[in-house]
Amino acid sequence: MKKILALCAALVMVLSATSALADLVICQNKVEITAALEAFAKVYEEKTGVPVKVITGGGSSDYNTVLKAEMQSGREPDIWVIEGPTGYELWADKIASQDGAEWTKYTSAAYIADGKVVGFPVAVEGYGMAYNKDILDKAGIDPATLTNFDAYKAAFEKLDSMKAELGLDMVVSMVAGTTTGMTWVTGLHNFNVYLTVGNERNDTTYIDQVLAGQVDAERFHQYCQYVALIFQYSDPEMLINGTQDSQLAAFANGKAAFYHQGNWMDPSLVTLNPSFEIAYAPHAFLHEDTDGILVNPPSWYVVNANGNTEEAIAFLDFLATSEEGADYMVNKAAMVPAFTNVTLAPATPLSKSVMEWNAAGKTYDWQQYKLPDGFGMGTLGQIYELLASGAIDVDTFEAMMIDAIAGIAK
Amino acid sequence: MSSKAKRKLTEMLFLLPTLLAFIMVIIIPFIYGIYYSFTNWQGTGAASAWVGLDNYKTIFQEPGFLHSFLVTVIFTLFNLVLVNVVAFVISLLVTSEIKGRNVYRAGFFIPNLIGGIVLGLVWQFIFSNILPQIGKSLGMNLLSKSLISNKDTVIATMVIVNTWQYAGYIMLIYVAAIQGISKSVMEAAEVDGARYWTRVAKIQIPLMANAFTISLFLTLTNSFKMYDVNVALTNGGPTTVFMMKPVQASELLALNIYQTAFKYNNMAAGQAKAVIFFVVLTIFSVIQVSYNKRKEIEA
Numbered sequence: 001m002k003k004i005l006a007l008c009a010a011l012v013m014v015l016s017a018t019s020a021l022a023d024l025v026i027c028q029n030k031v032e033i034t035a036a037l038e039a040f041a042k043v044y045e046e047k048t049g050v051p052v053k054v055i056t057g058g059g060s061s062d063y064n065t066v067l068k069a070e071m072q073s074g075r076e077p078d079i080w081v082i083e084g085p086t087g088y089e090l091w092a093d094k095i096a097s098q099d100g101a102e103w104t105k106y107t108s109a110a111y112i113a114d115g116k117v118v119g120f121p122v123a124v125e126g127y128g129m130a131y132n133k134d135i136l137d138k139a140g141i142d143p144a145t146l147t148n149f150d151a152y153k154a155a156f157e158k159l160d161s162m163k164a165e166l167g168l169d170m171v172v173s174m175v176a177g178t179t180t181g182m183t184w185v186t187g188l189h190n191f192n193v194y195l196t197v198g199n200e201r202n203d204t205t206y207i208d209q210v211l212a213g214q215v216d217a218e219r220f221h222q223y224c225q226y227v228a229l230i231f232q233y234s235d236p237e238m239l240i241n242g243t244q245d246s247q248l249a250a251f252a253n254g255k256a257a258f259y260h261q262g263n264w265m266d267p268s269l270v271t272l273n274p275s276f277e278i279a280y281a282p283h284a285f286l287h288e289d290t291d292g293i294l295v296n297p298p299s300w301y302v303v304n305a306n307g308n309t310e311e312a313i314a315f316l317d318f319l320a321t322s323e324e325g326a327d328y329m330v331n332k333a334a335m336v337p338a339f340t341n342v343t344l345a346p347a348t349p350l351s352k353s354v355m356e357w358n359a360a361g362k363t364y365d366w367q368q369y370k371l372p373d374g375f376g377m378g379t380l381g382q383i384y385e386l387l388a389s390g391a392i393d394v395d396t397f398e399a400m401m402i403d404a405i406a407g408i409a410k
Numbered sequence: 411m412s413s414k415a416k417r418k419l420t421e422m423l424f425l426l427p428t429l430l431a432f433i434m435v436i437i438i439p440f441i442y443g444i445y446y447s448f449t450n451w452q453g454t455g456a457a458s459a460w461v462g463l464d465n466y467k468t469i470f471q472e473p474g475f476l477h478s479f480l481v482t483v484i485f486t487l488f489n490l491v492l493v494n495v496v497a498f499v500i501s502l503l504v505t506s507e508i509k510g511r512n513v514y515r516a517g518f519f520i521p522n523l524i525g526g527i528v529l530g531l532v533w534q535f536i537f538s539n540i541l542p543q544i545g546k547s548l549g550m551n552l553l554s555k556s557l558i559s560n561k562d563t564v565i566a567t568m569v570i571v572n573t574w575q576y577a578g579y580i581m582l583i584y585v586a587a588i589q590g591i592s593k594s595v596m597e598a599a600e601v602d603g604a605r606y607w608t609r610v611a612k613i614q615i616p617l618m619a620n621a622f623t624i625s626l627f628l629t630l631t632n633s634f635k636m637y638d639v640n641v642a643l644t645n646g647g648p649t650t651v652f653m654m655k656p657v658q659a660s661e662l663l664a665l666n667i668y669q670t671a672f673k674y675n676n677m678a679a680g681q682a683k684a685v686i687f688f689v690v691l692t693i694f695s696v697i698q699v700s701y702n703k704r705k706e707i708e709a
Contacts, residue, residue: 065672068453090452090675178647178658179534179558240559240648241538374674382649382656389559389648400656 022053023308024315027070027077029063029299030122031056032267036332043324050311064373078307079315081122081299084369088113088302096305101313103320109338111300119300120316123335126354126363127189127262128280128293135159135166135257135276146281147289149226156233159257166257171233173256175242176381176388182244183381185260186227186388189294191380192368193283194223198290199364207367213409215402219286224401226285228394230260231387239388248272263350266334270348278349280357293357296366297338372408379404446681453677465682473655475683478666481565485662486633488569493629494622496577501584502610515585518578526575530642533571534558537643558643561650561659568660571639576632580625587621588614623702630698634691637664663687 028037034056041052055077057066063081070077071091082088088095088111097116104110104117111119129152131143139162141155159171175182194215195206209215231239238250245268251259252272258281269278284290303312319325320339329337330344336351336358337344346352357363368376383404387397447465451458469475500518504511521529538556545553557563591614599609615622640646646661646669661669667687671680 062673064675068672177559178649179645180647181645237555241556372674373676374669378669378673379656382658385647385649386651386656391561391649391651404656 023050024052024079024311025055025070025075025077025307026052026301027055027057027067027080028122028301029056029058029081029083030264030333031058032264033333033335036267036328039332040319040324040328043328044315044318047324048314048318050315052315076304076307078304078309078312079301080304082111082119082302083299084366086369086371086373088118091302094304094306096303096309096312098303098313098316102317103339106320106339106341109297111297111302119302120320121297121338122299122301123297123329123333124295124338124354124358125262125264125298125336126280126293126295126357127260128282128357129172130251130259130261130278130350130353131281132251132254132257132259132274133277133279135168135254138162138166139257143279143281147284147291149222149229149285149287152226152284153229156229160233167254168257169250169255170235170238171256172230172258172260173242173247173250174230174234174239174260175244175247176231176384177240177242178381178385180241180243182242182247183377183384186384187376187378187381188368188371189262190227190230190260190283190384191371191376192294192366193226193285194220195367196294196364197283197292198286198288201363201365203365204367204370207370210405211370211408213406215405220402221398222287223285224394224398226283227384228387228397234388236388236390240385244268261350263334263336263348263354266346266348266350269350270334274349279353280350282362290364292362292364293354294366295354295358295363298366298369375404375408379407443681444685446678447685449678451678451681452675453671458678461678465679466686469679469683469686473653474657474661475666475670477650477652477657478661478663481660482634482636482663485565485568485636486630488565489572489633489636490626490629492569492573493577493580493633494625496573497580497625498584500577501581501588504581505585505588515581518581520578521575522579524575526638527642529571529575530639533567533574534643537567559648561648564644564648564660568636568639568643571643572633572636575639576629580629583621583625583628584618587618591617619702619706623699623706626702627695627699631691631695634694635664636662637668640665 026037026041028034030037034054038054041054045051055066055070057063064087067077067080070080076094080091082091082095092113095118097118098104098110098120099117101117101120103120107121109121109124110117111121113119129146131146133143136143136155139155139159141158145151146155156171159166159168163169163171174185176186177183195210196203199205206216206219235242235250235256238247242250244265247259247261248265248268249272250256252269252274254274254276280293282291282293301316303309303316319328321341326337326342326344329335330342330346334346334348334351336346336355346355380401383397383400386392386400387394392400446458448460448462449458450461450464500514504515504518508514537558541553542556545551545555552563557567595613595617596609599613604612640660640662644660646658646665648659649656650659651657658666663683664687667680667683670683671677
């Protein structure tokens with residue numbers, strides 16, 4: 001009997017020890033900031049004695065899958081990332097209100113649902129057509145003129161004809177492969193260009209139409225031409241087999257003039273030491289001018305109402321209001337903070353460009369996350385890949401896209 | 411208590427832990443799964459409603475699922491043949507008088523010890539990076555592009571990788587069977603003037619029919635349930651057109667079920683597909699085993 005008691009005692013100690021290993025568990029979706037966030041978690045533990053564990057899913061693996069597995073594992077994360085209404089609604093009954101938290105005073109980008117503050121903006125992120133200024137200069141192209149389809153077409157043609165001279169392998173470094181798991185670039189980010197470019201922020205005309213199974217025929221036709229233009233001047237191998245790394249390497253090594261990615265690639269970009277000036281040009285797919293890049297807090301930290309709620313909010317307060325937090329967000333993770341009290345400016349090129357566009361107020365919204373689960377990356381992503389591989393032409397692409405969108409309403 | 415009853419009780423008690431584990435992790439989830447396939451369950455604990463056969467009706471109108479079904483059958487057929495032919499040939503090799511046959515035995519078996527994900531990624535690198543380089547320098551058109559991103563060759567790459575991984579394992583079963591055949595039978599045939607291939611075809615193969623039953627069964631179920639190599643090697647891609655809709659050229663059933671449940675967040679439809687998957691696999695296996703068993707009796 002004594003032995004059994006001792007065994008039980010040991011078991012209890014082991015069990016309590018494992019849960020004490022991490023008071024706070026964060027499940028997040030940015031592979032590229034994992035190391036920086038873990039280092040910040042260490043700093044936080046030293047300051048407050050609260051151990052923090054970071055679980056990451058993302059990049060080529062699917063964050064939502066990782067999160068679901070964690071939720072069902074019996075140790076639910078205390079803080080996790082939602083990417084918009086779909087993520088919010090999925091977990092709404094577990095998400096705690098953060099009304100009155102210290103950080104809410106310093107931002108206008110919090111996620112608000114039913115009049116309550118529930119989401120802490122992870123950062124502001126942006127994407128457009130990143131360009132290599134040296135190459136554009138040499139080709140005599142002024143990036144400020146890239147504000148409509150025809151300007152892009154002319155620029156691409158010119159660069160393509162000067163490929164050998166400029167040392168280019170391709171005009172645009174673009175990926176669309178399903179095998180390499182890059183369909184979020186096409187099916188989500190590029191598709192959002194159709195949804196919001198030229199519109200006021202919070203104008204939901206086109207996403208509402210899509211969710212009802214319809215598109216604006218003329219606008220959509222122009223959008224498809226733009227996609228075809230980008231693919232035509234990309235490298236066919238890169239489109240299908242390119243990974244996030246090879247896509248970046250082509251641009252950073254000066255083998256591509258344009259790069260279809262967002263400022264979240266900065267931490268990886270600077271490790272490759274690009275020797276030229278980089279900034280964003282708009283995704284101007286219409287014949288008329290549109291001047292702005294796509295900027296949004298792409299994701300928010302939400303707090304588990306059934307977990308260590310207070311400790312989780314204290315962690316987020318520390319992140320937003322401390323010097324260590326600012327240093328982590330701006331210098332270590334190369335993010336553009338959504339908080340007005342942070343005065344540090346990012347040193348990395350893509351984030352700097354996003355901050356400039358943002359400060360100039362020339363931004364368009366992100367609405368791709370209002371699409372149903374899997375629709376952008378899966379259903380649409382497959383159609384983009386068909387066009388990228390040359391299996392279908394642009395007219396078939398347009399018809400298939402319209403057909404797939406019509407399928408949403410069913 | 412009589413000693414017989416006591417013995418019975420002891421037996422039951424010994425059986426209990428395994429039985430309990432089996433019921434908890436296999437039987438109960440299985441019954442739940444069947445139940446959920448008739449609901450609109452979303453997997454998040456939110457309330458779900460009974461929808462009858464709706465999930466089953468939708469999945470059979472879904473080009474992606476039908477295509478997955480088709481490629482799974484194609485993959486299974488080719489894989490079944492190639493794995494067993496290769497395994498049988500190398501088992502003949504390593505049971506012959508060849509020098510260093512123990513090294514070969516170990517060598518052929520080792521790929522089976524590597525996890526499917528690692529193996530898939532390694533082979534992805536070979537097919538996407540190394541082979542195209544070789545193909546370009548030799549001027550071979552077929553090889554100059556990645557075989558994985560070609561919708562017509564992607565299934566072949568999966569068969570090659572799976573054969574490389576699995577043939578060594580099946581080889582062991584054949585080796586054991588070949589060694590189980592009495593030497594005197596083989597020698598008698600040799601004295602009677604039977605040539606090598608005659609001996610293999612007329613004596614060895616019939617005498618090891620039970621090894622074929624088990625090997626074919628293992629390969630059949632293994633191919634049909636293929637998941638890890640599929641994810642790591644091709645991730646279902648590239649995209650192709652089937653019934654006028656875009657579908658994933660190499661998305662086998664297990665991956666299709668996973669994507670339905672987790673990517674499209676359609677848990678109930680995923681469950682319905684899993685139920686169909688189970689039924690079909692059971693039917694195939696029963697047909698195969700009963701067919702092979704008949705051969706065994708004849709032998």
